Amino acid sequence: MDNKPIGFLFVLKSNYFYYDTYRNRLIQVTVEQFKEIKRLLEIGQADYLASCDDTEEQQAIVKLIHMGFFRPSFIACEEHPNMRYIPQLLNRCVNFVQLQVTRSCNFRCRYCFFANDNTMTRNHENAYMDWDTARRSIDFLYEHSCDVSEVGISFYGGEPFLNFAIIKKAVEYAEKKFLTKMIRFSATTNGSIMDQDIADFLAEKGFHLMISLDGPADIQDSHRRFSGSGGGTFDKVLENIMLLKASHEDYFYKNVIFNPVMFADESYAKVLAFFKSIGVRESAVRKQYANMKGIDYNYDLFHSDIAGTSEYEHFQEYNVDQIEHIKDAYKRKFIRTSEELPESGCIPGVVRLLITVHGEFYPCEKINENEELMIGNLRDGFNEEQVRRIANLQKLTHEQCKTCWAVRFCKMCAIHCTDPEKGNISRQAKEAYCRVIKKIAVSFLKEQAERQNQEV
Amino acid sequence: MGNIFVFSDSYITKAVIHCIEYMHRDNEKLGSVYVLRENHRQDEFPKHYRVVIAQSLQECLNACDICLIYKSERITEPCVERIRSEAQQANVTCCCIDLQKKSVLEEQRKKKSVTVLIVRYGTFTQQYYTEFALASAFRKNNIAIAQEFSTLAATIMESLEFLKQNEENGKRGLAVIALETPCLETFDNDTKIRSIVHALRPEYVILSTNGNTELSDEVFKRFYYLYGKKIDCVVRSEYVPFVVRGTEPVPLRCILKNKEKNAKRNIMFVDDMNVGDLLFEDIHAKLAIPKDIHLL
Numbered sequence: 001m002d003n004k005p006i007g008f009l010f011v012l013k014s015n016y017f018y019y020d021t022y023r024n025r026l027i028q029v030t031v032e033q034f035k036e037i038k039r040l041l042e043i044g045q046a047d048y049l050a051s052c053d054d055t056e057e058q059q060a061i062v063k064l065i066h067m068g069f070f071r072p073s074f075i076a077c078e079e080h081p082n083m084r085y086i087p088q089l090l091n092r093c094v095n096f097v098q099l100q101v102t103r104s105c106n107f108r109c110r111y112c113f114f115a116n117d118n119t120m121t122r123n124h125e126n127a128y129m130d131w132d133t134a135r136r137s138i139d140f141l142y143e144h145s146c147d148v149s150e151v152g153i154s155f156y157g158g159e160p161f162l163n164f165a166i167i168k169k170a171v172e173y174a175e176k177k178f179l180t181k182m183i184r185f186s187a188t189t190n191g192s193i194m195d196q197d198i199a200d201f202l203a204e205k206g207f208h209l210m211i212s213l214d215g216p217a218d219i220q221d222s223h224r225r226f227s228g229s230g231g232g233t234f235d236k237v238l239e240n241i242m243l244l245k246a247s248h249e250d251y252f253y254k255n256v257i258f259n260p261v262m263f264a265d266e267s268y269a270k271v272l273a274f275f276k277s278i279g280v281r282e283s284a285v286r287k288q289y290a291n292m293k294g295i296d297y298n299y300d301l302f303h304s305d306i307a308g309t310s311e312y313e314h315f316q317e318y319n320v321d322q323i324e325h326i327k328d329a330y331k332r333k334f335i336r337t338s339e340e341l342p343e344s345g346c347i348p349g350v351v352r353l354l355i356t357v358h359g360e361f362y363p364c365e366k367i368n369e370n371e372e373l374m375i376g377n378l379r380d381g382f383n384e385e386q387v388r389r390i391a392n393l394q395k396l397t398h399e400q401c402k403t404c405w406a407v408r409f410c411k412m413c414a415i416h417c418t419d420p421e422k423g424n425i426s427r428q429a430k431e432a433y434c435r436v437i438k439k440i441a442v443s444f445l446k447e448q449a450e451r452q453n454q455e456v
Numbered sequence: 457m458g459n460i461f462v463f464s465d466s467y468i469t470k471a472v473i474h475c476i477e478y479m480h481r482d483n484e485k486l487g488s489v490y491v492l493r494e495n496h497r498q499d500e501f502p503k504h505y506r507v508v509i510a511q512s513l514q515e516c517l518n519a520c521d522i523c524l525i526y527k528s529e530r531i532t533e534p535c536v537e538r539i540r541s542e543a544q545q546a547n548v549t550c551c552c553i554d555l556q557k558k559s560v561l562e563e564q565r566k567k568k569s570v571t572v573l574i575v576r577y578g579t580f581t582q583q584y585y586t587e588f589a590l591a592s593a594f595r596k597n598n599i600a601i602a603q604e605f606s607t608l609a610a611t612i613m614e615s616l617e618f619l620k621q622n623e624e625n626g627k628r629g630l631a632v633i634a635l636e637t638p639c640l641e642t643f644d645n646d647t648k649i650r651s652i653v654h655a656l657r658p659e660y661v662i663l664s665t666n667g668n669t670e671l672s673d674e675v676f677k678r679f680y681y682l683y684g685k686k687i688d689c690v691v692r693s694e695y696v697p698f699v700v701r702g703t704e705p706v707p708l709r710c711i712l713k714n715k716e717k718n719a720k721r722n723i724m725f726v727d728d729m730n731v732g733d734l735l736f737e738d739i740h741a742k743l744a745i746p747k748d749i750h751l752l
Binding site: 082084085088089092093095096142145146147148149150177178179180181182350351 | 463464465466492494495496497513530531532535538539696698700701706707708709710711712
């Protein structure tokens with residue numbers, strides 16, 4: 001194994017810093033020490049120690065070596081640490097199913113992943129889940145959730161409320177079926193289909209509801225239009241939200257959240273002000289930025305100059321999950337074993353299982369629905385080999401991961417490793433996302449370095 | 457007496473079934489124990505256990521005379537109420553037992569006899585299994601023991617007392633004591649545990665742990681240097697604490713094909729279902745007095 005240390009050197013505003021991967025520590029060094037560390041990273045510990053002349057800078061570096069810095073690669077594990085539990089997890093720990101009750105939608109949204117302009121994935125179609133498939137999906141969850149005490153059933157689309165009758169039947173069936181477990185029902189809706197009966201049902205069953213409303217009329221209507229008429233959707237959606245709020249205020253505040261989708265040149269302050277004006281708390285608003293992959297390649301997400309923010313602030317906006325993961329990883333000062341790194345994503349099918357209108361299994365709703373990523377179906381059950389392949393993403397780049405300085409910050413998901421054109425998992429796609437993670441990690445370390453300097 | 461329907465989460469239900477097996481194996485009046493398919497599969501239980509995996513609640517209530525509901529932190533109040541209400545409608549006697557008692561670390565101890573100490577290390581250790589298995593093994597070999605059970609085991613046994621036929625308990629001789637307060641995981645109770653272990657001076661120590669807690673040399677050394685006694689044997693449960701969502705782990709029932717083998721450590725596995733016999737053999741080999749020698 002390569003004995004060269006794993007770490008990252010950078011300069012920030014004429015100050016010199018080194019991040020050590022094994023110790024998970026960021027240290028500030030002098031310019032002479034910086035040069036020594038650079039040499040050490042290039043030639044490895046053994047050669048460096050052999051060539052030391054015992055200068056003051058070298059003494060400092062040697063002391064750091066004795067403190068555990070500058071260790072070479074410590075990643076031994078080639079597969080996801082939970083691979084050995086996969087059969088049991090798939091048999092006994094499935095705890096959240098998303099039922100794709102329809103592929104039809106009454107909206108045509110500018111940024112929709114399933115928009116007809118998107119060449120990368122399936123498009124909207126007139127397909128509805130029948131009762132037999134819905135019932136068998138719930139039975140599948142029942143049969144494979146022995147060891148969990150809470151299960152989740154989510155309804156997805158298209159626009160799921162277009163098939164509300166099936167949703168209602170599925171909920172009532174699940175409630176009769178599960179006796180020892182809490183069931184958490186949820187749905188994502190565009191808010192256009194609502195009446196008093198639906199509102200009463202959602203409140204009675206305690207549905208966790210996410211309503212896709214992008215903001216005031218000018219924003220909503222420019223992003224989200226009715227599929228038939230092409231007209232704006234704001235008035236109808238707002239009317240339904242008010243109906244729900246008026247008839248079940250307590251439920252509305254506890255269980256309903258909104259996810260406005262924004263473009264970089266839009267003002268979040270304006271969107272937030274709108275939500276507050278209709279009585280929605282800030283904590284119930286979960287913004288996300290439009291992903292135009294496969295729809296409009298001219299749209300560049302990294303418009304930090306438009307937003308007028310620093311690179312780190314930009315990443316905090318656009319890559320919230322990744323930043324949160326890096327912050328969390330950076331805080332952990334204990335040494336994680338080599339069996340735990342790098343951190344792959346979830347075990348497909350266990351944390352989340354998407355069941356399509358035709359009874360096919362996919363890891364989640366964000367993934368392309370193509371055969372390459374299918375992990376089973378209702379008739380045959382899970383395809384364990386496929387689950388393992390998707391869970392074991394680090395195998396794609398294991399040799400690089402072993403010597404990657406950002407390995408502690410890495411949190412990979414199958415979505416990130418999917419080729420945007422072909423829709424399959426590929427090494428190139430993973431490597432491209434690796435570069436993104438490193439960019440975010442560098443930005444985070446620089447932010448930490450700046451903060452450290454200010455405190456001093 | 458007939459059949460019993462046991463309702464709880466999968467981990468607790470199994471504890472109850474093992475307890476019933478331990479207390480009432482020879483009770484001819486007792487029929488089968490019914491549990492819900494929602495949480496169990498037939499291959500989880502040894503063939504000689506009288507367990508029926510029911511497809512529905514109705515099946516359980518039709519077949520059983522008594523319904524025992526064990527309220528644990530993984531069972532919600534609405535679930536309990538629902539079962540209670542359905543049982544009442546079906547004229548089935550329903551008893552509700554609250555398992556959410558916290559164990560109290562009893563520090564004042566005196567050594568009375570040769571002692572086997574079972575200590576818990578980790579979560580979902582099925583410590584109760586070792587307690588019952590050992591008690592059964594001694595009973596089978598006609599050796600009277602005095603036994604202090606862990607809180608979970610004791611509470612379940614207490615709930616099943618009304619099913620119990622009269623049985624004499626050994627008051628002298630070997631003592632088996634379960635120390636269920638978490639040890640080695642935190643330093644919070646170290647002083648108390650140390651004083652208990654010093655007071656008891658156990659002759660044999662069993663570490664009860666789950667399926668994936670690492671048993672490094674450090675664990676054994678820490679026990680030895682912190683509490684002053686070496687661990688004689690480890691019993692691994694069938695469960696692995698696994699975080700599926702959030703931070704609370706679930707007890708994932710997991711029998712791995714390749715069980716760890718360690719020349720230095722005496723490791724046993726609950727799913728092998730022979731822990732009692734193996735433990736008895738080992739304890740007997742280490743602690744039994746030869747025939748012609750008498751203790752004064």
